[in-house]
Amino acid sequence: MTKSGPTSSHTPVLLSETLDALAVQPGGRYIDCTLGGAGHAAAIMEKASPGGQLLGIDADPDAIVRAREKLDAYRDAVLLVNDNFTNLQSICIKYDFFPVHGILLDLGLSSMQLDDSGRGFSFQHDDPLDMRFNPDQKITAASIVNTSPEERLANIIYAYGEESQSRKIAREIVKARPIDTTFHLAQLIENTIGRRGKIHPATRTFQALRIAVNQELEHLESVLKQAIELLGYEGRLVVISYHSLEDRIVKQFLHQEARGCICPPETPICVCGHTPRLRIVNKKVIMPSADEIAYNPRSRSAKLRAAERIITPGVTYASTDDHTYLILAQSGIWRKPVILEKIKTVFLAA
């Protein structure tokens, strides 16, 4: 937070669509992996009451402080953890919080981080080049900009920013080092590639640096794999992404997990034994309406994808957690929170 305290707030994106996609129900258990301003979390708790529970995670300690205040009315049913969602399974095991009815990932950064944090996420403010969600992490945007070899810098800007002028920008950065502030970097990029169209010429490079600093794509791939194993039968996974690199990972993951055989097409007989673990809920990606974009322009690039955990009866599942789901699914008991304790025992003993 800035020294004067927070001044902005975050408007949750695709709020009613998220609640629908999560199929929030009273007494359900949910995980919000990206608490932010707790807008989604508060709405989930309102709909999950009475009896609902929420585990909220955020890498940014400031987000946890804000969320604690916002969720005060539900303090007995909410557990907030300042950690990276790449540790999702170990957090759930530590706090005995699985299986769950729904998991939400609302990726990227909050308005508070963008406007207020003083951590250099935006070139609208002159801040140190930091860009860490978690201020205890070692690598910052400045360390990447000032110590990476030119080729690596160009690759980061190209791969994570999809910036066609990445080589030119990297060359000029290396010549101008050290670069320690957002204004210095933004000005240098503008001088290097000039203004084209409506978006600021530094937009793509700033996105690339933020993704690299926080290892956002690697962490996304990791959390998706973990999330699927924490969902109870018919539990929902909902992901809101904000750029094509994130959305591609989510789309490919959901499609892969919704398929049976994943052998290469030239393989005559299935050797993979892959069985679908998800059913895709919305075949067409959900995007904000024109009204939402007018009210909250930051929602404009949002894409929501949702999937439901399934079990295919009669299929022999490879892993013990799948076997547990099968028992739960067939007995129809898993949705009753009152026996969650029993489910956990089965789950852990399997």
Ligand SMILES: C[S@@+](CC[C@H](N)C(=O)[O-])C[C@H]1O[C@@H](n2cnc3c(N)ncnc32)[C@H](O)[C@@H]1O
């Ligand atoms: C778009 S905001 C979430 C806003 C929230 N849904 C709301 O309604 O206020 C994304 C949040 O996710 C957090 N975040 C991003 N990557 C993370 C990660 N790998 N682990 C934990 N938190 C992360 C950011 O710190 C930020 O607070």
